[in-house]
Amino acid sequence: MSEPSKPQGRKFQLPEHLKEYKGIWVIVEQERGSVHSVSWELVGEARKLADKLGVEVGAVVLGADSPELNAICGDAFTYGADVVYKVTDPVLADYRTDPYTRVMTDVVNTYKPEIVLLGATTLGRDLAGAIATTLATGLTADCTELDIYMDNRSLAATRPTFGGTLLCTIQTLAYRPQMATVRPRVMSMPDRDDSRTGRVVEVFPNLRETDVITKVLSFIADREQTEAQLAFADIIVAAGKGLGKPENLKLVFDLAKVLGGEVGVTRPLVQAGWTGFDRQVGQTGKTVRPKLYIAAGISGAIQHRVGMEKSDLILAINTDPNAPIFDFAHLGLVGDALTILPALTDAFGKRLSVNRLAG
Amino acid sequence: MHIVVCIKQVPDSAQIRIHPVTNTIMRQGVPAIINPFDLFSLEEALRIKDKVGARVTVLTMGPPMAETSLRKALSLGADDAVLLTDRKFAGSDTLATSYALTSAIKKLSEEEQVDLVFCGKQTVDGDTAQVGPGIATRLGFQQLTYITKIESIDQGAREIVVHRRSEGGVQVLKTALPCMITMLEGTNTIRFGKMDDMFRAARYGLKTWNKDTTGAEETKVGLKGSPTVVSKVFVPKPRAQKATMVEAETPTAEAQAAAAVDAIFGAQPKLADELLARAAAGL
Numbered sequence: 001m002s003e004p005s006k007p008q009g010r011k012f013q014l015p016e017h018l019k020e021y022k023g024i025w026v027i028v029e030q031e032r033g034s035v036h037s038v039s040w041e042l043v044g045e046a047r048k049l050a051d052k053l054g055v056e057v058g059a060v061v062l063g064a065d066s067p068e069l070n071a072i073c074g075d076a077f078t079y080g081a082d083v084v085y086k087v088t089d090p091v092l093a094d095y096r097t098d099p100y101t102r103v104m105t106d107v108v109n110t111y112k113p114e115i116v117l118l119g120a121t122t123l124g125r126d127l128a129g130a131i132a133t134t135l136a137t138g139l140t141a142d143c144t145e146l147d148i149y150m151d152n153r154s155l156a157a158t159r160p161t162f163g164g165t166l167l168c169t170i171q172t173l174a175y176r177p178q179m180a181t182v183r184p185r186v187m188s189m190p191d192r193d194d195s196r197t198g199r200v201v202e203v204f205p206n207l208r209e210t211d212v213i214t215k216v217l218s219f220i221a222d223r224e225q226t227e228a229q230l231a232f233a234d235i236i237v238a239a240g241k242g243l244g245k246p247e248n249l250k251l252v253f254d255l256a257k258v259l260g261g262e263v264g265v266t267r268p269l270v271q272a273g274w275t276g277f278d279r280q281v282g283q284t285g286k287t288v289r290p291k292l293y294i295a296a297g298i299s300g301a302i303q304h305r306v307g308m309e310k311s312d313l314i315l316a317i318n319t320d321p322n323a324p325i326f327d328f329a330h331l332g333l334v335g336d337a338l339t340i341l342p343a344l345t346d347a348f349g350k351r352l353s354v355n356r357l358a359g
Numbered sequence: 360m361h362i363v364v365c366i367k368q369v370p371d372s373a374q375i376r377i378h379p380v381t382n383t384i385m386r387q388g389v390p391a392i393i394n395p396f397d398l399f400s401l402e403e404a405l406r407i408k409d410k411v412g413a414r415v416t417v418l419t420m421g422p423p424m425a426e427t428s429l430r431k432a433l434s435l436g437a438d439d440a441v442l443l444t445d446r447k448f449a450g451s452d453t454l455a456t457s458y459a460l461t462s463a464i465k466k467l468s469e470e471e472q473v474d475l476v477f478c479g480k481q482t483v484d485g486d487t488a489q490v491g492p493g494i495a496t497r498l499g500f501q502q503l504t505y506i507t508k509i510e511s512i513d514q515g516a517r518e519i520v521v522h523r524r525s526e527g528g529v530q531v532l533k534t535a536l537p538c539m540i541t542m543l544e545g546t547n548t549i550r551f552g553k554m555d556d557m558f559r560a561a562r563y564g565l566k567t568w569n570k571d572t573t574g575a576e577e578t579k580v581g582l583k584g585s586p587t588v589v590s591k592v593f594v595p596k597p598r599a600q601k602a603t604m605v606e607a608e609t610p611t612a613e614a615q616a617a618a619a620v621d622a623i624f625g626a627q628p629k630l631a632d633e634l635l636a637r638a639a640a641g642l
């Protein structure tokens with residue numbers, strides 16, 4: 001356990017040979033030509049940090065060469081990158097840990113960025129842990145806040161631990177690069193500036209498929225599945241144990257339908273088998289950032305809170321006026337969700353259809 | 360086939376409290392459990408043992424009291440257990456932790472070649488998900504994280520086929536042993552131990568190793584071997600403002616709902632416009 005530590009024969013000074021490391025990189029996560037939005041959120045964040053340090057933002061785009069990949073490189077500039085490292089090889093077409101790690105290790109060692117950021121996604125966490133090991137450097141996981149301490153120009157990465165009950169700020173002082181993964185939807189999406197362009201550095205790693213042990217046999221896209229797409233929903237109606245029994249979930253589905261939104265739930269509902277894990281919001285589920293989050297019968301435990309507190313507007317419905325959720329929701333309604341939910345469905349339905357007739 | 364399952368003893372995070380004055384974690388009296396995510400991996404290892412035959416060794420690095428977690432794993436059906444414990448390991452971050460655990464796995468491999476290492480997806484205390492990838496990289500094993508299903512395992516051909524969760528779907532991967540696997544939660548249900556395993560677990564003479572037993576280098580473990588420095592620990596700031604309560608003239612559900620819709624549209628005029636536009640378009 002790393003508790004806050006005092007120097008005990010540890011190095012806190014950056015050795016001379018690591019001082020040439022400059023610039024902030026984001027590893028752009030693309031799978032089958034589509035970019036995970038966390039990558040652009042990170043390019044936006046990297047822009048702010050880089051402006052503080054007076055250095056460049058680099059976006060690393062890896063994959064098989066294609067028109068889609070070129071378009072992604074262009075997008076990286078519009079979101080704030082100064083330089084794109086375009087790393088292409090047919091072997092990189094599908095994500096696999098081993099070739100991606102080998103290539104990234106080489107590229108980092110060649111171009112020497114001082115900070116490398118990745119999304120805390122299945123790909124980003126898989127890759128970051130491997131690269132930090134080959135580079136023998138520090139990696140701070142699942143951050144929710146990034147800053148630069150100007151006195152020593154180091155990255156201060158803040159992250160929740162113990163299920164969100166505590167936050168801690170972690171630094172990598174004597175090693176480079178400083179690495180961090182950041183949860184999707186925690187940083188805001190930067191505005192596009194289509195007039196922006198920059199340098200492209202092309203890298204051809206020259207890999208051989210025969211050297212790669214893991215083979216992708218097939219890919220079953222979620223589009224062909226029925227899983228909920230919570231992470232990207234603009235409106236979420238969420239249910240907790242306060243709904244009493246599984247049949248009452250219909251009430252949140254009805255409201256979500258009128259609003260064109262998705263349904264989320266707390267963990268106890270998933271554990272009791274009311275619905276699938278893909279709908280769980282929170283520390284061990286999805287992090288969401290909708291425009292509207294309606295929380296019905298949810299107490300507001302910290303593990304749930306960390307997954308939804310960045311929502312633009314939170315309306316909480318709870319019978320208990322002292323429920324913790326009222327401490328951080330924007331709007332609160334003390335009442336029985338079982339009667340309020342259908343009334344809300346009606347009220348929204350009327351409001352929206354009145355306009356339809358009028359328009 | 361020799362399978363090593365890495366398990367970590369963690370405080371039951373549901374029962375952790377923060378000291379109101381010092382802002383530190385109050386661990387006293389908090390029960391220690393096997394990291395819940397590790398149980399999905401342990402169960403998968405035991406299923407492989409049931410199906411194709413294997414020797415399952417559980418490994419933990421931690422204080423001497425972590426022995427209880429190893430005995431629990433033995434009672435579920437693990438064959439052997441190693442407790443890696445040394446004050447010199449204290450303060451290890453994930454780079455140093457994966458190094459220490461790898462030194463123990465290498466030593467286990469000297470006794471009997473390790474074919475599979477299982478780790479949990481992440482822990483509920485440190486919660487980084489970095490130790491598994493660290494171990495795989497150091498051992499030069501293929502790395503398979505977020506596995507939802509082990510489709511097949513062929514001992515003769517030393518091949519394994521798995522389903523791996525990715526952001527946009529599921530990758531079906533085929534790879535060769537040795538490899539490191541982390542299972543996704545909810546992929547299986549942990550068994551109840553058998554009576555004779557429980558008796559055996561209670562009496563079992565588990566291995567206790569330290570830094571010198573595994574030959575780990577002093578500069579690569581503990582605080583000295585950890586690049587990350589925790590510079591600040593604090594309790595999240597509560598949001599300055601509490602919720603604005605929605606009040607209705609009459610306390611009926613209808614009146615409350617109407618007031619709530621007004622409040623939502625009042626706070627988010629843009630959202631109201633979007634919804635109305637969508638409704639008008641017949642969506």
Ligand SMILES: Cc1cc2nc3c(=O)[nH]c(=O)nc-3n(C[C@H](O)[C@H](O)[C@H](O)COP(=O)(O)OP(=O)(O)OC[C@H]3O[C@@H](n4cnc5c(N)ncnc54)[C@H](O)[C@@H]3O)c2cc1C
Pocket residue numbers: 163239240241242243265266267268280281282283284285286296297298299300301302303304307317318319320323335336337338372373483
């Ligand atoms: C390691 C770990 C990870 C976890 N991860 C997550 C996670 O990712 N996501 C998550 O959600 N939880 C998670 N939890 C669980 C979390 O700690 C809480 O137990 C959970 O969020 C509580 O769910 P709840 O609010 O639905 O239920 P409860 O806490 O039981 O709250 C029910 C609420 O409903 C109210 N209520 C009752 N009847 C009505 C009614 N008729 N109308 C309106 N309100 C009513 C009650 O006043 C109460 O506030 C995790 C826990 C641990 C230990």
Ligand SMILES: Cc1cc2nc3c(=O)[nH]c(=O)nc-3n(C[C@H](O)[C@H](O)[C@H](O)COP(=O)(O)OP(=O)(O)OC[C@H]3O[C@@H](n4cnc5c(N)ncnc54)[C@H](O)[C@@H]3O)c2cc1C
Pocket residue numbers: 001002003138139140141159161168170365366367368394396397418419420421451452453454456460477478479480481482484485486487488489490491587589592
């Ligand atoms: C507040 C706080 C924040 C921290 N943040 C970071 C950080 O951002 N970066 C960092 O490098 N370190 C961090 N650490 C240190 C880190 O928690 C420890 O190195 C920890 O012992 C291992 O990491 P983890 O618990 O996150 O494990 P994870 O990487 O989440 O664990 C994954 C799996 O690895 C195996 N495993 C992990 N630890 C052990 C063990 N001791 N014995 C056996 N198997 C094990 C288990 O199978 C486990 O399920 C932090 C510590 C604290 C107290």
